């Protein structure tokens with residue numbers, strides 16, 4: 001695509017996540033042409049991915065298409081494609097859409113490509129322990145989770161059945177805690193009475209973390225409360241336990257306890273560690289910018305790339321003042337970048353530092369139980385759960401999505417059932433992984 005015939009200021013935004021989308025919206029009434037490029041066609045509300053994986057919500061509930069979100073923003077075009085190259089000298093992006101390659105010229109660039117799962121130098125773990133970063137991850141996990149109960153139902157050998165009914169979650173940050181809580185609710189409540197040969201409530205949910213605590217970023221009182229709540233629900237928590245190996249049948253850990261050194265489990269979920277998008281390395285090579293340990297780009301105080309005031313790096317890809325990789329940092333840094341571009345167009349070239357306003361942290365444990373910390377206020381239990389619910393519904397992008405999520409939650413709360421348990425033949429990887437795992441477990445002829 002060649003946009004060089006336009007005479008307006010051209011802003012290219014790479015990534016339609018929290019940072020990129022909120023930057024684009026902030027430019028709605030600016031005298032600029034905006035091009036938003038994403039390799040997916042949707043904006044993903046990552047905090048609720050685990051609810052898609054566990055059958056509470058559908059993919060569409062948390063992932064409205066970028067075209068629909070921005071349909072009436074006349075100065076903005078959406079491009080589906082992966083940015084594979086950035087030429088800072090000629091101010092051009094190279095975009096790959098399947099086998100089609102094109103170029104986009106910019107005057108200002110906002111790079112908001114986020115982060116992916118880190119397996120701490122063991123990318124091979126990903127095959128057996130998917131992470132939770134994309135809709136594909138969520139649907140694959142859904143296939144594995146519901147598939148595990150199906151396989152357990154068909155399994156005559158008690159130890160193999162136990163292996164199908166053991167779920168290991170690696171990483172006890174908010175995501176790991178939330179998914180562990182959901183697995184308990186799914187097995188103890190939603191699947192009650194659905195099977196004839198197994199009792200899903202017998203499922204063993206194991207939460208592992210190498211650090212000495214769960215929810216490392218939360219205040220101590222809430223961490224303790226979270227531990228107690230999870231243990232009350234029946235989640236087995238093992239802290240200071242580092243995963244050393246992952247294979248189709250289980251995980252190996254550094255524990256000296258023989259029961260934990262190897263945990264037999266067909267379903268493993270990786271919720272530990274993040275690694276910045278590879279575009280961080282591209283920018284660092286092009287501009288000699290420093291990267292931090294997670295591969296995030298060290299930016300100036302106004303979120304610009306050192307030596308390139310026309311390039312902003314925001315959100316999870318940005319390394320600035322040890323700000324955490326959370327949605328509010330992405331949203332606020334996206335708005336800051338957009339505001340800076342607007343001011344420059346109005347003739348004000350002064351550089352203003354990005355100031356982050358911390359709105360607090362939240363995590364749900366289960367139905368009616370959550371934790372919330374806002375400034376010096378700490379709330380746990382039902383009040384925190386109501387707060388969590390209100391904040392998440394309000395933060396979802398799009399009125400229809402809010403309505404749909406609220407409706408599905410209400411039905412799930414009242415009935416205890418989940419509406420989104422469909423696993424389709426399109427979820428090929430999950431199906432193949434399950435087939436391979438089952439074949440490796442026992443010969444076909446002995447299965448009932």
Ligand SMILES: Cc1cc2nc3c(=O)[nH]c(=O)nc-3n(C[C@H](O)[C@H](O)[C@H](O)COP(=O)(O)OP(=O)(O)OC[C@H]3O[C@@H](n4cnc5c(N)ncnc54)[C@H](O)[C@@H]3O)c2cc1C
Nearest residue numbers: 015017018019039046047083113114315316325326327330
């Ligand atoms: C499971 C999970 C739960 C979370 N829960 C919370 C929570 O409860 N509260 C909270 O505050 N934060 C939470 N976070 C963190 C929060 O979602 C991130 O901090 C936030 O999404 C970062 O926004 P971003 O715009 O930087 O990146 P993202 O939202 O990750 O968006 C990046 C976008 O860039 C696109 N992209 C990547 N590479 C390319 C490329 N080369 N070309 C084109 N497009 C590209 C991607 O498709 C994606 O759309 C959670 C994250 C996860 C994974």
